[in-house]
Amino acid sequence: MLVSNHARPTLEDVAARAGVSRATASRVLNASPRVSPEALEAVNAAVHALGYQPNRAARALVTRRTGAVAVVFSEPEPKIFDDPHFARLIRAGARALADADVQMVLMLVHSLDDQARAHRFLAGGHVDGALVFAPHRNDQLVSIVKKLPLPVVYAGKPWGSLRGMHLVDNDNEGGAVLATEHLKSLGRKKIVHVAGPADELSAIDRLNGFKTALSLDDKGIARVTEDGGFTREGGRKAMAALLAKVPALDAVFVASDLMAAGALETLQEAGKRVPEDVAVVGFDDHVAIAEHTSPPLTSVRQDSDEQVKHMVEHLMKLLRDETVKTKKEMLPTVLVRRESA
Amino acid sequence: MLVSNHARPTLEDVAARAGVSRATASRVLNASPRVSPEALEAVNAAVHALGYQPNRAARALVTRRTGAVAVVFSEPEPKIFDDPHFARLIRAGARALADADVQMVLMLVHSLDDQARAHRFLAGGHVDGALVFAPHRNDQLVSIVKKLPLPVVYAGKPWGSLRGMHLVDNDNEGGAVLATEHLKSLGRKKIVHVAGPADELSAIDRLNGFKTALSLDDKGIARVTEDGGFTREGGRKAMAALLAKVPALDAVFVASDLMAAGALETLQEAGKRVPEDVAVVGFDDHVAIAEHTSPPLTSVRQDSDEQVKHMVEHLMKLLRDETVKTKKEMLPTVLVRRESA
DNA sequence: CTCCTCGATGAAAACCTTTGAGTCGCAGGT
DNA sequence: ACCTGCGACTCAAAGGTTTTCATCGAGGAG
Numbered sequence: 001m002l003v004s005n006h007a008r009p010t011l012e013d014v015a016a017r018a019g020v021s022r023a024t025a026s027r028v029l030n031a032s033p034r035v036s037p038e039a040l041e042a043v044n045a046a047v048h049a050l051g052y053q054p055n056r057a058a059r060a061l062v063t064r065r066t067g068a069v070a071v072v073f074s075e076p077e078p079k080i081f082d083d084p085h086f087a088r089l090i091r092a093g094a095r096a097l098a099d100a101d102v103q104m105v106l107m108l109v110h111s112l113d114d115q116a117r118a119h120r121f122l123a124g125g126h127v128d129g130a131l132v133f134a135p136h137r138n139d140q141l142v143s144i145v146k147k148l149p150l151p152v153v154y155a156g157k158p159w160g161s162l163r164g165m166h167l168v169d170n171d172n173e174g175g176a177v178l179a180t181e182h183l184k185s186l187g188r189k190k191i192v193h194v195a196g197p198a199d200e201l202s203a204i205d206r207l208n209g210f211k212t213a214l215s216l217d218d219k220g221i222a223r224v225t226e227d228g229g230f231t232r233e234g235g236r237k238a239m240a241a242l243l244a245k246v247p248a249l250d251a252v253f254v255a256s257d258l259m260a261a262g263a264l265e266t267l268q269e270a271g272k273r274v275p276e277d278v279a280v281v282g283f284d285d286h287v288a289i290a291e292h293t294s295p296p297l298t299s300v301r302q303d304s305d306e307q308v309k310h311m312v313e314h315l316m317k318l319l320r321d322e323t324v325k326t327k328k329e330m331l332p333t334v335l336v337r338r339e340s341a
Numbered sequence: 342m343l344v345s346n347h348a349r350p351t352l353e354d355v356a357a358r359a360g361v362s363r364a365t366a367s368r369v370l371n372a373s374p375r376v377s378p379e380a381l382e383a384v385n386a387a388v389h390a391l392g393y394q395p396n397r398a399a400r401a402l403v404t405r406r407t408g409a410v411a412v413v414f415s416e417p418e419p420k421i422f423d424d425p426h427f428a429r430l431i432r433a434g435a436r437a438l439a440d441a442d443v444q445m446v447l448m449l450v451h452s453l454d455d456q457a458r459a460h461r462f463l464a465g466g467h468v469d470g471a472l473v474f475a476p477h478r479n480d481q482l483v484s485i486v487k488k489l490p491l492p493v494v495y496a497g498k499p500w501g502s503l504r505g506m507h508l509v510d511n512d513n514e515g516g517a518v519l520a521t522e523h524l525k526s527l528g529r530k531k532i533v534h535v536a537g538p539a540d541e542l543s544a545i546d547r548l549n550g551f552k553t554a555l556s557l558d559d560k561g562i563a564r565v566t567e568d569g570g571f572t573r574e575g576g577r578k579a580m581a582a583l584l585a586k587v588p589a590l591d592a593v594f595v596a597s598d599l600m601a602a603g604a605l606e607t608l609q610e611a612g613k614r615v616p617e618d619v620a621v622v623g624f625d626d627h628v629a630i631a632e633h634t635s636p637p638l639t640s641v642r643q644d645s646d647e648q649v650k651h652m653v654e655h656l657m658k659l660l661r662d663e664t665v666k667t668k669k670e671m672l673p674t675v676l677v678r679r680e681s682a
Numbered sequence: 683c684t685c686c687t688c689g690a691t692g693a694a695a696a697c698c699t700t701t702g703a704g705t706c707g708c709a710g711g712t
Numbered sequence: 713a714c715c716t717g718c719g720a721c722t723c724a725a726a727g728g729t730t731t732t733c734a735t736c737g738a739g740g741a742g
Contacts, residue, residue, distance in 0.1 A: 008466060010728060021692045026730060036690060053465040057401035058728035061697050066398065068444070087428045094449040098458060103409070103467070106447045108435040117439060124394040125349060126444070232633060292573060351698060362722045367700060377720060399698030402727050685742080692735075698727105705722075712715085 009050040017050065018042040029054060068103035069315065070127040072118060074134035074141040076110065083230070083258060084288050085304065089155070092308035093131060100316055102128075109141055119144050129315050131308070134158050137199035151318040153311045157201045166318065168310045168329045172202045172283075175300035175333030176209025179253045179281040182298075182335055184213070186279055188251035193225040194238040194263055196255040203230070206255045206283060224249075228259040235259025239266035250278055251341070257282040257289040257299055264293050264340070279341035295339035302333050350391040358391065359383040370395060409444035410656065411468040413459060415475035415482040417451065424571070424599060425629050426645065430496070433649035434472060441657050443469075450482055460485050470656050472649070475499050478540035492659040494652045498542045507659065509651045509670045513543045513624075516641035516674030517550025520594045520622040523639075523676055525554070527620055529592035534566040535579045535604055537596040544571070547596045547624060565590075569600040576600025580607035591619055592682070598623040598630040598640055605634050605681070620682035636680035643674050 015025040020039050027035045028043040046052070060066050071093045073086070090106070097104040105127055109118050118141065122130060129151040134142050137159045145152055146165070154167040183191050193210045196203025207225060224246050228238035235254060239262065242249060254260035260282035264274060272278045274295055282290060285301035310329055317324050356366040361380050368376050369384040387393070401407050412434045414427070431447070438445040446468055450459050459482065463471060470492040475483050478500040486493055487506070495508035524532050534551045537544025548566060565587050569579035576595060580603065583590060595601035601623035605615060613619045615636055623631060626642035651670055658665050 011730095012728080022729080023692060023694095023731080024690080027691090030730080034690065039690080053461070055402070055728050056465075056467055057398045057407065058697090059730075060398035061396070061402055061699090061728080062730045064697080068446075084425070084428075087425075087431075090428075090431065090447070091449060094447055098448070098455070103446050104448075105409075105444050106431070106435055107439070107445075108432060114439070120394070124397075126397055352700095353698080363699080364701075364722060364724095365720080368721095371700080375720065380720080396698050399727090400700075402698080402729090403700045405727085683742105685740105687740085688738095690736085690738105693733090695732085696730090700726090702725090703723085706720090708718090710716090712713105 008055075009052045011052070011054070014043060014046045014050055014052050018046040064125075065319075066103075066126060066128050067101075068105050068127045069097055069312075070105045070107055070122060070130040071097075072107045072109060072122075072130055072132045072134070072141070072145075074109040074115075074132070074136070074139050076136065076139075084286050085284060088286070088304045089133065089308060092305040093312070095305075096309045096312035100312055102316075112140075115141055115144065122148055122150055128319055129153075131155065131311050131315060132158070135200045135202060151315060153315045153318070155307065155311060159199075159201060162328065164326055166314055166327050168307050168314065168331065170202070170302040170307060170331050171333045172205035172302075173209035173212070175283060175302065175335075176206040176253065176255075177213040178333065178335045179283065179300050180210050180213035182337075183251040183253060183279055183281060183341060186251070186275075186341065188279055190246055190249045191251040191253065192242045192246055192249050194228040194235055194242065194252060194254040194259050195225050196228065196230045196259070198227060200230070203255055210253055228255070228262070230256050230259060232258050232262040235262030236266050237262075239263035240270075243267075243270055243272075251280070252278060253281050253283075255283050257284045257286045257297060260297055260299070260340075261289055261293050264297070275339065275341050281335075281341045285336045290336070290338065293340070298338045298341040299336050300333050301336050303331060307331055349396075350393045352393070352395070355384065355387045355391055355393050358387040405466075406660075407444075407467060407469050408442075409446050409468045410438055410653075411446045411448055411463060411471040412438075413448045413450060413463075413471055413473045413475070413482070413486075415450040415456075415473070415477070415480055417477060417480075425627050426625060429627070429645045430474065430649060433646040434653070436646075437650045437653035441653055443657075453481075456482055456485065463489055463491055469660055470494075472496065472652050472656060473499070476541045476543060492656060494656045494659070496648065496652060500540075500542060503669065505667055507655055507668050509648050509655065509672065511543070511643040511648060511672050512674045513546035513643075514550035514553070516624060516643065516676075517547040517594065517596075518554040519674065519676045520624065520641050521551050521554035523678075524592040524594060524620055524622060524682060527592070527682065529620055531587055531590045532592040532594065533583045533587055533590050535569040535576055535583065535593060535595040535600050536566050537571045537600070538568060541571070544596055551594055569596070569603070571597050571600060573599050573603040576603030577607050578603075580604035581611075584608075584611055584613075592621070593619060594622050594624075596624050598625040598627045598638060601638055601640070601681075602630055602634050605638070616680065616682050622676075622682045626677050631677070631679065634681070639679045639682040640677055641674050642677050644672060648672055 011022055011025050015022045019042060024039050025043050028040050056067060094104055107118055109115055132145055132152055133155045135156055142158045154165060156169045195207045224242060226238035226241045228234035254263050260280060267274055267278055274280055282297045282299035285299040290297040290299045352363055352366050356363045360383060365380055366384050369381050397408060435445055448459055450456055473486055473493055474496045476497055483499045495506060497510045498508060536548045565583060567579035567582050569575035595604050601621060608615055608619055615621055623638045623640035626640040631638040631640045
């Protein structure tokens with residue numbers, strides 16, 4: 001009996017074909033235990049035969065769940081889009097959310113208008129939860145989102161009180177310590193640092209790690225730092241400034257690969273050989289950059305894929321049961337040695 | 342009368358407060374003309390006072406519209422994510438779709454599993470339409486999507502028959518002609534080409550443009566090309582191969598900025614000065630690359646923001662009324678002069 | 683043999699909006 | 713005085729699923 005009706009099959013159709021009621025069919029779809037093996041099989045067969053797909057809207061209407069999650073990037077400047085890190089995070093998010101069978105609704109927030117729109121949208125109940133990337137100081141979006149009755153997991157530490165927030169961070173400080181210790185172990189005596197912008201906690205953590213590693217014992221080692229703003233051009237300039245301040249420097253820990261690429265250019269222009277004269281360590285281990293600098297860049301790896309995966313898993317847990325306690329997770333970082341140090 | 346009921350207000354509540362029926366309130370929200378000014382005002386006031394937001398699921402259920410659009414990137418290899426172009430397209434999509442007040446559901450398709458999932462999802466009626474980025478030859482996804490009763494707008498020409506498809510393309514061939522003519526106008530005699538992969542039509546169009554521009558009159562000019570695969574490393578190698586074939590080459594048109602960056606490195610290693618010995622023109626005008634090569638790269642600009650904006654606009658038109666005729670739009674490209682040529 | 687329990691199932695309400703059909707009042711034409 | 717036409721509005725159905733509550737039947741205990 002080939003029904004050439006072009007309309008999509010409904011649960012009713014499935015139930016009819018399986019010889020059960022809509023309720024039972026529904027139970028099968030939702031893996032309820034209270035259903036006989038025969039019914040289960042019959043329904044599954046009908047679903048398959050009809051190519052049935054649940055109507056998301058109808059389901060959302062009754063469950064008050066949308067089956068969608070927002071992924072929000074808050075970044076005042078558009079610079080983020082030249083940062084390959086961004087693409088990596090998006091890719092990881094898309095994969096992890098698809099695996100969880102959840103729609104990924106992407107939101108990019110730049111202007112105040114965007115912010116208002118995001119507020120409306122998130123408050124409007126259009127998603128079940130959100131993954132928020134908002135690294136900057138005093139980001140209004142964070143205070144907005146915080147007030148919403150919406151499960152949210154943050155990437156890294158947003159600025160401000162962390163009370164009651166769920167987040168997955170990378171061990172920036174630990175990674176910085178790793179990098180700096182490595183430079184020390186190479187026998188370098190005058191180690192300097194190109195830092196990220198002072199309004200991002202990841203940059204501050206890396207700076208702190210650098211300071212910690214040095215202050216432990218080596219009073220004699222230079223501890224000069226310069227802000228490179230997490231851009232290639234910034235890294236270039238910061239390196240130049242450092243060279244001016246400490247002409248005899250023999251190592252530099254740069255807080256991002258992008259900046260490190262700029263720093264390498266400056267060093268080369270200044271006639272310094274890397275790693276012979278100056279050892280360089282970056283941060284991020286962004287392959288597209290680190291493997292293509294000359295020489296290839298030793299760098300601290302933070303596994304963004306893993307970070308996003310954990311964020312999604314945690315959010316799913318939040319969505320499943322309300323009683324998950326607040327959690328701050330810290331992912332380890334490792335040093336990846338290449339040729340620059 | 343402050344109702345401290347925590348539940349979100351429904352249209353019923355709005356109607357009650359405005360002293361009209363649900364139907365009238367609905368008509369106000371949907372900007373129906375058949376409503377008196379007083380009613381309109383009363384409803385709007387109530388909406389505002391209650392902070393009412395329509396329930397998307399309920400609306401979707403009855404209108405059979407989801408208010409969401411899929412943005413699909415089909416790319417067998419993950420290389421796309423190191424290409425800054427990708428981030429730019431995503432950003433443009435997010436902005437344009439948000440402006441159209443539509444949810445952007447991002448889908449990244451790599452494996453066959455992803456493909457099956459995408460198929461299920463798109464066929465499942467979870468979105469009203471799709472923007473598809475699938476440049477590669479024999480991409481199964483395209484044939485899958487083509488069979489779906491779903492409005493789709495493609496970015497660039499997908500491989501295969503274009504019958505009945507809507508797409509917005511860049512004038513790759515025209516841009517290539519522009520680039521090549523420019524090199525000719527500089528008096529260069531031995532012009533070569535680093536092409537993109539032969540399984541992407543954009544690369545082929547650029548190659549054709551190159552050939553066209555040369556074959557018109559200048560029989561004497563070398564017409565050697567090499568595939569650089571749209572990667573930096575590929576550009577590097579292709580350039581080396583070209584140098585081996587045509588040691589006296591004095592100009593090169595490279596089909597992407599990323600490859601051009603690689604090519605520049607090769608040229609420098611070979612002791613060629615740019616632009617004195619060899620003039621170089623890239624394609625894409627990707628600022629993050631073109632402005633940071635040394636020397637800065639002359640390049641053909643294709644405006645991705647504009648492309649995506651047109652794609653969204655066209656898709657919205659398709660969604661509004663069914664009778665839009667098939668359309669292939671071609672966006673102009675322009676040459677941006679910097680120092681490399 | 684009857685009563686009870688328990689697991690499987692079905693009927694129906696609920697979720698919230700859009701929309702076609704129908705109502706009402708009023709102005710204008712005959 | 714009556715009908716017509718029309719604009720503004722209301723009523724209620726429809727849309728597809730989940731979930732509560734009731735029912736049914738079988739099997740075990742008494």
